[in-house]
Amino acid sequence: VKVLDAWRNILGIENVLTDTATVSAAQTATFATTQRVLALIRPGNRAEVQECVRIANEYQTPIYPISCGKNWGLGSRVPVQDNCVILDLSRLNRIVDYNEKLAYITVEPGVTFRQVYEYLREQKSNLFVSVIGGSPEASLVGNTLERGDGFGPYGERLDYVCGLEVILPTGECVYTGFRRFANAKVANLNRWGVGPYVDGIFTQSNLGIVTAMTMWLMPIPKCFQLFTCTIVDTSHLDELIDAVQTLVLQGMLRSNSFSIWNSYKILASQGRYPWKKMLKQTPLSLKSLKGVEPWFGNGALYSGSQEQGLAERKLIEQALNGKVAQLVFIDENSEFFKESAFIGVPNEKTILSTYWRKKTPIISSLPMNPDRDGCGVIWLTTVLPFDGSEVLNIIKILESTFNYYQFEPHITLHCRTGRSINVVIGIMYDRDVEGEDRSAMECHDKMLHILLQGGYFPYRLGIHSMNSLPPAQDDYGKLISALKRGLDPNNILAPGRYDFRSDWFDTIY
Numbered sequence: 001v002k003v004l005d006a007w008r009n010i011l012g013i014e015n016v017l018t019d020t021a022t023v024s025a026a027q028t029a030t031f032a033t034t035q036r037v038l039a040l041i042r043p044g045n046r047a048e049v050q051e052c053v054r055i056a057n058e059y060q061t062p063i064y065p066i067s068c069g070k071n072w073g074l075g076s077r078v079p080v081q082d083n084c085v086i087l088d089l090s091r092l093n094r095i096v097d098y099n100e101k102l103a104y105i106t107v108e109p110g111v112t113f114r115q116v117y118e119y120l121r122e123q124k125s126n127l128f129v130s131v132i133g134g135s136p137e138a139s140l141v142g143n144t145l146e147r148g149d150g151f152g153p154y155g156e157r158l159d160y161v162c163g164l165e166v167i168l169p170t171g172e173c174v175y176t177g178f179r180r181f182a183n184a185k186v187a188n189l190n191r192w193g194v195g196p197y198v199d200g201i202f203t204q205s206n207l208g209i210v211t212a213m214t215m216w217l218m219p220i221p222k223c224f225q226l227f228t229c230t231i232v233d234t235s236h237l238d239e240l241i242d243a244v245q246t247l248v249l250q251g252m253l254r255s256n257s258f259s260i261w262n263s264y265k266i267l268a269s270q271g272r273y274p275w276k277k278m279l280k281q282t283p284l285s286l287k288s289l290k291g292v293e294p295w296f297g298n299g300a301l302y303s304g305s306q307e308q309g310l311a312e313r314k315l316i317e318q319a320l321n322g323k324v325a326q327l328v329f330i331d332e333n334s335e336f337f338k339e340s341a342f343i344g345v346p347n348e349k350t351i352l353s354t355y356w357r358k359k360t361p362i363i364s365s366l367p368m369n370p371d372r373d374g375c376g377v378i379w380l381t382t383v384l385p386f387d388g389s390e391v392l393n394i395i396k397i398l399e400s401t402f403n404y405y406q407f408e409p410h411i412t413l414h415c416r417t418g419r420s421i422n423v424v425i426g427i428m429y430d431r432d433v434e435g436e437d438r439s440a441m442e443c444h445d446k447m448l449h450i451l452l453q454g455g456y457f458p459y460r461l462g463i464h465s466m467n468s469l470p471p472a473q474d475d476y477g478k479l480i481s482a483l484k485r486g487l488d489p490n491n492i493l494a495p496g497r498y499d500f501r502s503d504w505f506d507t508i509y
């Protein structure tokens with residue numbers, strides 16, 4: 001209670017929330033959780049964040065920072081551990097700096113993808129930010145700190161970010177790169193600075209609170225083309241993957257500019273489970289129902305001129321000839337083209353997929369909110385070698401596990417580089433159906449176990465999987481322990497979040 005009063009003195013009573021409705025919403029994710037949240041505190045600027053952190057230390061109360069809290073499928077706003085106070089940074093929502101010529105934008109954690117998109121449109125900018133398939137109301141900072149992935153060449157976000165402003169768990173402020181020098185001319189333009197490069201330790205970690213960040217923007221290309229392709233069945237996936245691997249490695253397709261979706265991902269982004277047709281049975285199998293289970297490729301070409309674009313289009317057509325059943329370049333006047341995430345247009349369409357198994361109508365007067373509406377979503381991410389037969393082998397294992405637990409496989413493959421491919425696996429279910437929370441998590445755990453045994457690791461974790469990794473073969477845990485002890489002696493910042501300390505077990509047991 002005293003700690004809440006101390007925060008109220010700094011933030012005002014309206015920004016220290018303890019009412020049941022707020023707390024219970026913040027404790028709700030898209031899967032079952034048991035963590036209790038003590039309160040939500042909402043600082044409005046960097047100095048208030050620092051004060052909040054100092055108070056947390058004084059009263060030894062753990063805080064859990066979130067930016068926009070749309071981490072749906074990975075824990076939403078729920079802290080990893082019990083009895084934390086959520087430090088909600090969404091009021092820090094200023095676009096601090098923007099430069100068209102040098103192509104960057106500096107944002108606070110509350111700035112959303114939609115906000116940046118609209119801002120750039122107002123500025124008549126010729127630049128765009130790589131957006132996610134998730135909520136337009138998600139945060140650029142939150143997504144970057146999770147090492148999330150976006151569409152298009154700048155989708156590997158961390159490659160295009162610099163100059164972090166970080167509040168350490170003791171309340172001090174550091175800037176990364178050249179920003180630590182007050183008059184540095186390239187603070188927003190160079191990632192490395194001089195000296196140890198530390199940006200990485202503030203991503204997927206609990207070592208700092210990021211209160212501002214510069215993200216580089218991509219120029220809208222002179223010639224932008226979108227294409228889709230289809231393969232009729234999973235058994236042909238390996239050929240497509242190998243053809244695309246060559247294209248990405250050679251640079252013909254830019255990184256994050258091609259992804260492959262299975263039928264269930266497409267169906268769920270367009271509508272609901274066909275309960276009537278399926279006579280209320282699960283899972284849906286297109287193979288049994290229609291005899292085919294197609295996959296769909298989506299790609300984009302970013303070219304410097306029409307001539308270059310035409311030549312690249314020909315090369316894609318040649319490379320995919322015989323590997324796909326259908327290859328279509330999208331008409332640039334179509335809605336699909338104009339609203340493409342590949343050119344930085346955020347949209348809500350894929351949020352619909354979280355309602356896939358729901359039987360109740362979506363409340364059209366309110367923004368979609370899977371936490372509120374009992375949508376079951378659990379993500380499992382992994383990264384595989386970019387090799388057709390190896391990917392196909394894993395996909396088949398995943399599909400049979402899904403089938404065993406009576407869920408449809410929702411699988412997307414994202415071509416990040418020419419060497420590895422990201423697999424995003426979604427378990428979509430209805431939290432209101434008794435027993436589904438449990439079997440969905442069992443399905444997740446089983447798949448994760450199979451992947452780990454095969455040497456395939458997740459590249460991102462949710463609050464449900466933070467403690468799922470096997471021990472490391474080296475002294476990584478000791479390094480992380482030393483950093484955590486040094487930076488957060490009272491262990492008040494996001495305990496348990498990507499916490500790979502070697503002495504971590506001593507702190508929880």
Ligand SMILES: Cc1cc2nc3c(=O)[nH]c(=O)nc-3n(C[C@H](O)[C@H](O)[C@H](O)COP(=O)(O)OP(=O)(O)OC[C@H]3O[C@@H](n4cnc5c(N)ncnc54)[C@H](O)[C@@H]3O)c2cc1C
Binds near residue numbers: 071137141
């Ligand atoms: C249908 C669907 C599609 C999706 N598609 C994508 C996709 O294409 N790519 C993708 O990456 N994700 C995707 N997601 C997952 C998720 O929605 C996004 O990653 C989203 O960006 C996370 O929410 P947020 O940005 O509001 O971050 P938050 O929820 O605010 O932050 C995520 C976590 O980062 C930490 N954190 C946040 N801010 C700070 C800070 N300032 N300082 C320190 N730590 C902090 C916290 O631990 C927090 O829990 C998808 C989800 C759904 C449901």
